[in-house]
Amino acid sequence: MSAMDTKxxxxxxxxxxxxxxxxxxxxxxxxxxxxxxxxxxDSFSRVKQYGLTLLVTNDNKxxxxxxxxxxxxxxxxAAKKLKRLVMVISEIKTKEVVERWxxxxxxxxxxxxxxxxxxxxxxxxxxxxxxxxxxxxTASVTFLPLLEVPCSFDVLIYTGxxxxxxxxxxxxxxxxxxxxxxxxxxxxSTSVHSVQAQVQYKLES
Amino acid sequence: xxxxxxxxxxxxxxxENIQPLRKGRHASSITTLGTRPMSASxxxxxxxxxxxxxxxxxxxDDADKDLLSEVITFVTWWDHNIxxxxxxxxxxxxxxxxxxxxxxxxxxxxxxxxKIWIKLAENSLGNDCNIFDYxxxxxxxxxxAQLYIEWSLTYESRSQWAEARRCLERGxxxxxxxxxxxxxxxDELEMRIIRRQTQQLEMEDGDELEEESIDNGERRIALxxxxxxxxxxxxxxxxxxxSGCDSSSKIGPTSVKKRQENNKFEIxxxxxxxxxxxxxxxxxxxxxCIKMDLVDDNTNTTCKSSLTSTTRKNIVPSFTIxxxxxxxxxxxxxxxxxxxxxxxxxxxxxxxxxxxxxxxTLLPNQENRPKNLQLSKADIKPLLFD
Numbered sequence: 001m002s003a004m005d006t007k008x009x010x011x012x013x014x015x016x017x018x019x020x021x022x023x024x025x026x027x028x029x030x031x032x033x034x035x036x037x038x039x040x041x042d043s044f045s046r047v048k049q050y051g052l053t054l055l056v057t058n059d060n061k062x063x064x065x066x067x068x069x070x071x072x073x074x075x076x077x078a079a080k081k082l083k084r085l086v087m088v089i090s091e092i093k094t095k096e097v098v099e100r101w102x103x104x105x106x107x108x109x110x111x112x113x114x115x116x117x118x119x120x121x122x123x124x125x126x127x128x129x130x131x132x133x134x135x136x137x138t139a140s141v142t143f144l145p146l147l148e149v150p151c152s153f154d155v156l157i158y159t160g161x162x163x164x165x166x167x168x169x170x171x172x173x174x175x176x177x178x179x180x181x182x183x184x185x186x187x188x189s190t191s192v193h194s195v196q197a198q199v200q201y202k203l204e205s
Numbered sequence: 206x207x208x209x210x211x212x213x214x215x216x217x218x219x220x221e222n223i224q225p226l227r228k229g230r231h232a233s234s235i236t237t238l239g240t241r242p243m244s245a246s247x248x249x250x251x252x253x254x255x256x257x258x259x260x261x262x263x264x265x266d267d268a269d270k271d272l273l274s275e276v277i278t279f280v281t282w283w284d285h286n287i288x289x290x291x292x293x294x295x296x297x298x299x300x301x302x303x304x305x306x307x308x309x310x311x312x313x314x315x316x317x318x319x320k321i322w323i324k325l326a327e328n329s330l331g332n333d334c335n336i337f338d339y340x341x342x343x344x345x346x347x348x349x350a351q352l353y354i355e356w357s358l359t360y361e362s363r364s365q366w367a368e369a370r371r372c373l374e375r376g377x378x379x380x381x382x383x384x385x386x387x388x389x390x391x392d393e394l395e396m397r398i399i400r401r402q403t404q405q406l407e408m409e410d411g412d413e414l415e416e417e418s419i420d421n422g423e424r425r426i427a428l429x430x431x432x433x434x435x436x437x438x439x440x441x442x443x444x445x446x447x448s449g450c451d452s453s454s455k456i457g458p459t460s461v462k463k464r465q466e467n468n469k470f471e472i473x474x475x476x477x478x479x480x481x482x483x484x485x486x487x488x489x490x491x492x493x494c495i496k497m498d499l500v501d502d503n504t505n506t507t508c509k510s511s512l513t514s515t516t517r518k519n520i521v522p523s524f525t526i527x528x529x530x531x532x533x534x535x536x537x538x539x540x541x542x543x544x545x546x547x548x549x550x551x552x553x554x555x556x557x558x559x560x561x562x563x564x565x566t567l568l569p570n571q572e573n574r575p576k577n578l579q580l581s582k583a584d585i586k587p588l589l590f591d
Contacts, residue, residue, distance in 0.1 A: 042404075139220035142288075145229030181232040203229050 011118040012126075014110050017192035018077035020123075024130045024188070024195070025103070026070050029087055029155070030056045031137050032101055036089060036144075038153055050131030069155060072166060076159060077193060080107045084158035088175040092150045097175045099144070100200040101137075108192050121191035129188035133197050136185045143183065144201055177202050222289045227323075234285040245289065252287055255279055256298045263305050273312050273321075276302045280324055296328040313345055319352055326359065333359040334368075341375075350381040354390045366398050 012020075027049055034044050034055040039062065044055035057063060076082035082105050089099035111117045156172055159165075177200050185197035216223065216235045259279050263272060276299075283295060303321060306312045322340050326333035337356035346352040353376030360369035373391045381387060 136217050139217045141225050142216065142220045142223040143230040143232070143235045144225075146225070146227045148227070181229070183232045183235060201229060203231065 010120050010122050012121055012123070012190055012192055013118050014080070014112055014192055015078050017119075017190040018074050020126060020130075020190050021077050021105070021193045021195060022070050022074035024133075025073055025085060026066070027054050027056070028103075028134055028137060029066070030054070031134055032087060033057065033062075033153065035138055035141060036099070036147055036151075038089065038147070038151055050127050050134060052131055052134060054134065068166075073157070076157070076163070077105070077107075078112075080110075081159045081163045082107075082157065083160070084156075086156040086158070086175070088154045088156060089147070089151050090154070090175070092152050096202075097177050098147065098151065098202045100175065100177055100180070102198050102200065104196045104198075106194040106196075108194075110192055119191035121189070126188065126190050129186075133186045133188055133195075137197075140183070140185075140199060144199070145203060176200075219289065224288060224292075226284055227327075228284075230288070231285050234288070248287055249291055249294070252283060252291065252294070255282065256294075260298070260301060263302075272302075273306055273315060273317055276306070277317060277320060280320065292328045292330070296325065296330075299325045299328070314348065316346070316349060316351075319346060319349065319355070322346075322352065323355060326355075334363070337372075347379055348381050350376055350383055350386040350390075352376075353379075353381055353387060357390065357394065361394065361397070366394075369394060 027047075030044070031054055033039055034041065034057075039057060039059060043057060043059045043062075045058050046053050047056050048054075057066070073082060073085065084105060085103045087101040088097055089101075090097045108119065109116075110119065154172075154175070156175065157169075179202075180200040181203045182198060182200045185199060187194065187196040189195070256279065259275050262270060262275055280299075287295075299321060303318075303325060306318060306321075312318050322336060322345070326336040329336050334356070337352065337359060340346065340352065341356070353372050357369045357372035360366075360372060370391070373387055373394065376387045377384065377391075
């Protein structure tokens with residue numbers, strides 16, 4: 001199925017936008033996992049996306065964790081429920097949060113069907129913007145500290161209060177970092193969803 | 206995106222040149238790189254000025270002054286301001302500082318000096334092991350476990366496992382503190398060595414399996430096999446023949462079809478071409494091949510020995526040598542005979558007559574004739590026409 005539910009060329013619907021943003025999270029989070037060395041480099045395989053060579057995990061356990069997550073994210077996006085997605089990296093031994101990748105999402109007031117159900121933006125332009133954000137994630141190694149101790153990750157989803165969560169999901173704290181350094185990254189927009197990225201990290205004095 | 210925003214993200218364009226730091230960088234240093242308040246040469250000049258200030262303070266004989274603190278402050282400033290190049294400049298500066306600091310007893314066991322050793326190793330362009338070796342030889346931080354761990358890591362990064370292990374052992378022998386850190390580092394090192402060796406073995410096994418799969422089934426299949434005579438003898442002139450499913454070398458339309466079904470390669474056959482002409486060419490080739498074998502009898506000794514007399518007898522040439530006039534002579538009486546037969550009576554009557562004559566001429570004594578000997582029509586036929 002094409003990501004664009006089109007009536008005319010360049011028109012994008014809520015559902016199509018949700019799919020595009022979900023795809024961005026899939027490649028973006030995999031890229032972070034690879035760049036930050038959370039999993040062995042040889043457990044990733046190369047794929048061409050957004051005009052870049054990106055790395056996607058081959059680890060079956062990791063896939064089994066990520067796939068249902070992204071499916072749920074797409075549902076939330078299509079239902080205009082998702083406000084923020086955060087990837088938290090913490091030390092395994094001490095449970096201390098060392099890095100926090102935050103993606104703030106804003107959804108336009110748009111209907112699922114009928115009138116006011118589409119927006120105009122070229123898919124190529126959207127993918128280019130997404131590629132720019134992913135390129136910046138890759139470039140972030142220039143300022144992020146090396147993760148020298150074994151670390152794990154978790155994904156936090158921020159939704160409205162009335163949202164029903166899947167059974168195996170639990171409520172969590174915000175997992176903030178005290179005195180964190182913060183770098184604003186690029187943003188992209190599908191004209192339905194706007195995503196603003198930033199990274200917070202702990203810097204040793 | 207506005208022009209100002211592009212300036213904010215300029216660090217991204219220089220990422221190939223920015224040296225990543227183990228401890229990371231301040232977010233402010235990244236954004237200032239984008240806004241470019243100062244050119245690279247101006248930064249280098251400022252760094253040199255700061256270096257000279259630190260080195261000048263070494264000359265002053267002030268016992269209360271914490272020289273190491275000044276060096277560390279400068280290194281921190283350097284990390285966040287000089288992100289591109291100038292490694293040699295920093296290396297030379299640090300080398301001077303280390304020589305000044307470590308020869309005094311005051312800083313020999315100061316844990317802060319480890320940062321200087323690490324920085325020196327990072328900027329030494331591949332001589333990091335020697336830097337830690339030197340630090341240990343002059344007795345700097347001899348009782349500090351972290352130094353031995355850093356030293357071990359430099360060898361590990363070069364896959365010199367034995368040396369990496371030895372560094373940690375040296376630390377344990379020197380009773381470096383905290384000893385638990387060294388034990389933990391040793392366990393982690395051993396774990397990494399085992400993991401890498403296991404991965405290496407798996408990779409080697411994978412390579413072997415790949416080779417085996419090539420041996421088993423992925424070899425190139427020959428399109429043809431040599432046309433052979435009996436007893437597995439191949440002729441001197443080796444012409445290709447299509448090997449069918451039943452390993453017969455006969456070329457016919459059916460075997461070609463079977464071959465096409467089994468083989469991935471499709472052999473082109475012109476369907477419009479007449480069957481007779483298609484076969485003619487093939488048999489011409491085969492007859493030539495047999496002829497060559499027979500002619501070669503006297504010249505090629507190896508071929509001669511392998512071809513038995515029975516083999517030669519079994520070879521039925523599919524051609525006759527045409528001689529002018531001879532053929533006409535042979536054919537004429539045959540035609541006449543046939544004419545005679547038709548003229549005198551029916552074919553059946555003449556055949557009965559001929560059989561009786563033949564039996565009398567071949568076996569004149571009926572009593573001595575063997576019981577099991579019965580002449581078939583096929584046996585008689587050639588005699589009839591000859």
